[in-house]
Amino acid sequence: MHRFxxxxxxxxxxxxxxxxxxxxxSNSFIRHLPKAELHLHLEGTVTPETLVELSARHDSTxxxxxxxxxxxxxxxxxxxxxxxxxxxxxxxxxxxxxLVTWRMAQRLADQGVVHAEVYVSxxxxxxxxxxxxxxxxxxxxxxxxxxxxxxxxxxLWIFDAVRHFGPREAARVFRKAAELRPQFPSxxxxxxxxxxxxxxxxxxxxxxxxxxxxxxRLTAHAGETIGPEGIWGALNIGAERLGHALSxxxxxxxxxxxxERQVPLEICISSNLRTGCCLLPQEHPVRRYFDAGLMITLxxxxxxxxxxxxxxxxxxxxxxxxxxQEHLRExxxxxxxxxxxxxxxxxxxxxRLESLE
Numbered sequence: 001m002h003r004f005x006x007x008x009x010x011x012x013x014x015x016x017x018x019x020x021x022x023x024x025x026s027n028s029f030i031r032h033l034p035k036a037e038l039h040l041h042l043e044g045t046v047t048p049e050t051l052v053e054l055s056a057r058h059d060s061t062x063x064x065x066x067x068x069x070x071x072x073x074x075x076x077x078x079x080x081x082x083x084x085x086x087x088x089x090x091x092x093x094x095x096x097x098x099l100v101t102w103r104m105a106q107r108l109a110d111q112g113v114v115h116a117e118v119y120v121s122x123x124x125x126x127x128x129x130x131x132x133x134x135x136x137x138x139x140x141x142x143x144x145x146x147x148x149x150x151x152x153x154x155x156l157w158i159f160d161a162v163r164h165f166g167p168r169e170a171a172r173v174f175r176k177a178a179e180l181r182p183q184f185p186s187x188x189x190x191x192x193x194x195x196x197x198x199x200x201x202x203x204x205x206x207x208x209x210x211x212x213x214x215x216x217r218l219t220a221h222a223g224e225t226i227g228p229e230g231i232w233g234a235l236n237i238g239a240e241r242l243g244h245a246l247s248x249x250x251x252x253x254x255x256x257x258x259x260e261r262q263v264p265l266e267i268c269i270s271s272n273l274r275t276g277c278c279l280l281p282q283e284h285p286v287r288r289y290f291d292a293g294l295m296i297t298l299x300x301x302x303x304x305x306x307x308x309x310x311x312x313x314x315x316x317x318x319x320x321x322x323x324x325q326e327h328l329r330e331x332x333x334x335x336x337x338x339x340x341x342x343x344x345x346x347x348x349x350x351x352r353l354e355s356l357e
Contacts, residue, residue, distance in 0.1 A: 029325055030314045034352045036115040036335035037108060037299055037310050039243050039266035041160070041193075042097075042140070043121055044302025045104040046087050048072055054090040054099075072305055077225055077275040081195065083305060088124045094139030101143035101155075107303075109151040111311045114349055115339055116155050119191060122173045123162040133176060137184075144186060156340055157187050158219060162194035167203045174207050178214035188340045189217030191243070196226045201233035208237045217340045219266075223247040224277055228254050235263070241338060246272055248294075249285035259293045264338030269316055270308035271301035287321040290331075297335040329353065 046054075048068040055063040071086045091097060108116055120140070125133045140157070147153045159177040161170035174190045181187045190211045192204055201220060208218055222234035224244035228251035234242055235257070241264045248254050248265075258265070267286050272278040289296050298313040300306065308316075317323040317331070336349045 026315065026318060026325070027311075029356075030311055030318075030328065031112045032356060033112055033314070033328065033332040034114045034336075034349050034356070035112060035310065035314075035332040036117070036297075036339050036341075036349075037113050038117050038241070038264075038297050038335055038338060039119070039268055039299035039301055040104075040116055041084075041119045041121065041302050042100060042104060043084060043087050043091065043124075044305050045107070046091075046100050047103075047304045050100060050103060051087060051090055054092075054096055057096070058090065058092055075276070077195075077277060080275050080302075080305065084121075084302070085124070088121060091136070094136055094142075096139065097136045098139035098143045101140045102146060105143060105147035105151055105153055105155065107309065109147070109153050111309060113310060114153060115336070115341060115345075116153065117158055117188065117339060118155055119158045119160040119193065121162070121193070122159045122176060123165055123169055123194075126172050127162065127165050127169050134180065137180065141184060141186065154341070154345070155186065156189075157184075158189045158191050158217075159187065160191045160193050161204075163192040163201075163204070163221075164195045164198040166199070167207060170204055171207055174211045174216070177216055178211065181215060187216075189219055191219035191221065193221045193243070196221070196224060196230050200230065201237050201239075205237040208239070212238060217241075219243060224272070227251075231258075240264075241266060244268060244272065244277075246277055246285065249288060255289075255292055255294070258295075262295045264334070265289065265294060265296045266299050267296045268299050268301035268306075269313055270306045274306045281320055284321075286317065287323070290323070290327070295334055295338060296331065297338050298331055329356070 051068045052063050052065055071083050074080050074083050122133050144155045147155060159173050161173040177187050177190050212218055218239050219241045220234035220239035221243040223231040223246050227247045231245055231248050231254060243266045245265045248258060269284055269286055272284060278284050298317060300308055300310045300313055303309045314328055318328060333350060333353055336346050
C-alpha cells in the first residue's frame with residue numbers, strides 16, 4: 001500500500017491550486033499526449049460564469065456571481081448531487097445546450113484531448129424538468145459537429161439515467177437513445193449514475209439487455225459510494241466499462257476478475273476526494289490498481305464542480321502517485337483503447353501517441 005506524507009489540509013491545497021508543483025516539461029508532455037476523456041458529465045462542465053450567463057437568459061432575477069459560486073460549495077456526495085441539480089435547472093433550451101457543449105469542447109481541445117465520451121443526464125431532464133429531450137439534443141449536436149470541424153475533437157454521447165429514479169424512468173432514457181441512434185450515430189451508449197446507496201444495479205438488468213440488443217454500449221457508475229457489491233452488480237448486468245470502481249480494492253477476488261477481463265475503469269481521483277468518497281489522497285487506490293494490472297483511465301468527471309480538468313488529473317497521478325511519463329503514455333493509450341471509437345480511428349490516434357517524444 002502506498003503512503004504519502006500529506007495532511008488533509010495539504011490535500012485541499014494541492015487540489016485547489018493544481019498548477020503549483022509541476023514542471024514546464026511535464027506540463028508540455030501531458031498537454032501534447034493525444035488522449036480521451038471517458039467519464040465527463042456535460043452538466044458538470046458548466047462554470048459559475050456560464051451559469052450566471054444562463055440565468056440572465058431565463059430568470060427574472062438572475063443569479064449574482066456570488067450566488068453561482070455558492071452553488072459550487074458542498075461538503076459531501078449528497079451536496080454535490082444538489083449542486084448538479086441546480087446547474088441542470090438552468091439548461092432550458094437547445095441554445096443553452098449548444099453553448100455549454102461548445103465551451104466544453106474548447107476546454108478539452110486546449111488540453112490535448114482528441115476524443116470525449118460525454119455523459120448527458122437525460123434522466124434529470126425527464127424526471128425533474130418534465131420536458132422532451134430531443135429538441136435540446138439538437139443543440140448539443142450542432143456544437144459537436146462544430147467541434148469536429150473546427151477543433152478536430154470527436155465527441156460521442158452516453159445517455160445517463162438516474163438510478164434512484166428507478167427502472168421506469170431509466171427505460172425512457174435508454175429507449176430514447178435507441179430511438180435516436182440510427183439518425184445520430186454519435187449516441188453511442190447508456191449508463192446509470194446517481195446514488196448507489198439507494199438503488200443497486202440489478203433492477204436494470206433487463207433494460208441493459210434491451211439496450212445492448214439495440215446496438216448501444218453499456219457503462220455504469222459502480223463502487224463510488226458503496227462497497228464492491230456495487231461493482232459486482234454492474235458486471236452482472238453486462239456493463240462493459242465502469243465509472244469510479246473505487247471500492248474494488250476491498251475485494252481481492254474482484255481485483256483478480258477486473259485484471260483478468262481487462263475491464264476498463266474510469267478513474268476520477270479529484271472527484272472522489274471532493275465528494276468525500278475518498279477522504280485522503282494516500283487512500284486512493286489508483287496506483288494500486290495500476291500496479292495490479294487493471295485497465296485504468298484518468299478522467300475529470302465534473303471539472304467545474306471539482307476544480308480539476310483532465311490535464312490536472314494526469315499531473316496529480318504523476319506528482320502524488322509516482323506515475324512516470326511512460327506510465328502516463330500508457331494511461332493515455334488505455335483511454336483510446338477503452339473508448340467506443342471504431343478500430344481504425346483508435347489505430348490512428350495510438351500511432352500518434354507512440355510517435356510522441
